[in-house]
Amino acid sequence: MKKHSVKLLSIVLGLFLLFGISGPFAQALGSDDNTGYEPENPGVKPEQMATGDQGMVVSAHPLASKVGADVLDRGGNAVDAAVAMQFALNVAEPMMSGIGGGGFMMVYDAEEKDVSIIDSRERAPSGATPDMFMDKTNTVQEPGKFLLSAIESNHDGQGQFHVADVKVDDLDQPGNHTFSYDFKGENGEPWDAKKFDLFERGTTLRIDEHGGQIKFGPTVNGNKTSFARSTAEMEKLKNSELYMRFRTDDPGNDRRLRIWLRADGYRSGSTFAKNGYGVEIDSHTHEVKLIQSKDSQSSYLKTLQYDTSTDWQSLKFRVEDDNLKVKLWKDGTEEPDAWNIETETGSVIPFSERVQMGQAVGVPGTLKGLETALGKWGTLSLNDLIQPAVKMADQGVKVNWVLADAIESNSEKLSRSAAKDVFLPEGKPLKRG
Secondary structure (H helix, E strand, C coil): CCCCCCCCEEEEEEECCCCCCCCCEEEECCCCCCCCCCCCCCCCCHHHCCCCCCCEEEECCHHHHHHHHHHHHCCCCHHHHHHHHHHHHHHHCCCCCCCCCCEEEEEEECCCCEEEEEEECCECCCCCCCCCCEEHHHCCCCCEEEEEEEEECCCCCCCEEEEEEEEEEECCCCCCEEEEECCCCCCCCECCCCCEEEEEEECEEEEECCEEEEECCCCCCCCCCEEEEEEECCCCECCEEEEEEEEECCCCCCEEEEEEEEECCECCCCCCECCEEEEEEECCCCEEEEEEEECCEEEEEEEEECCCCCCCEEEEEEEECCEEEEEEEECCCCCCCCCCEEEECCEECCHHHHCCCHHHCCECCHHHHHHHHHHHHCCCCHHHHHHHHHHHHHHCCCCCHHHHHHHHHCHHHHCCCCHHHHHCHHHCCCCCC
16 A cells, blocks of 8 residues: 555546435535635535535535545545545445446546546446347247348339349358349349249339349339239248349339348238348438348338449348348449448347346446555555444444435335345335434
């Protein structure tokens, strides 16, 4: 422990708390006001104010402020006082700050005109994973096929998509092109029935000089949209990667191309899969959207903006276990190494639920931060500075209105653990006093 004195040292101890803090309580050394100026403090009570020119500590609880002032009184410096106050607050305000949490400390040395910051925020444990707060009960796990569909809502029947060089690889058997189609053939012919099972409703799937033509037509029999669907004739795959090229002549107002992997089939009257993972290409907004469909309910996961849809684009879409990836690049350029979209499947667990899960507990940092601060600037030992808090814990602390309010408003959470024995004796929240 360093024993040097730190003069004219001021501390800001930042504690990231769960609830709002009550007004500050100050303990001052010296009572003469030598500033000549008293600022207006609307809403601050007189008992929350103090002045002094020999030192001051401020905290959210009067007992903690007194602990800090006592440390200064007996020769400790500002860091010593801040550490002792932190331990005292652990006892007096258990719902606010604790050694099981994290924070930061900012130290200003007036003589050196130097600011130092100790970051002791919580860290995720080494076993944390990107999908630890994802609900996997609604993911698609069964193998499926490759589907390709297109839909228009403009009713003008003028737009076209073109697709070419489609192939699907089985990721569990590298080099195995489970499905491929180059769309070669006579202009005007339907897509090869050996490659695709086709369904057309106002929109046709034909061959032209560019490859696979998707030509939107007028709606049929009073339907609101014109669309076409195709299902690849292939074995079902769990993990696969799709490569294809696409472009459009006219972006239009609402024309969309949807491609699916691990899909079991279409919803009735729709271009969405019942179950599967898809990429939607919106030629008007120049967006690529990643889709998850489960039990005929679809949701967009992530969106990628791209430059143009009238030039040929190359697209790769990978579905591997619970990981989805998409990348897009223009013809004539090299395929990029990085994926534009990478995400995990499933839906995000609501914050109100995941914040109470065991996985949400971070590795605490406060105690290490206090120990580091004392090693750099302190003059008293950690054992000495924790004693006021030990005494408070042994003798007990009266419940003030802030703690009483926190206990009552969080009684349902507290009732789920051993905390109820302390804060909810006989099932009732502790009252003020």
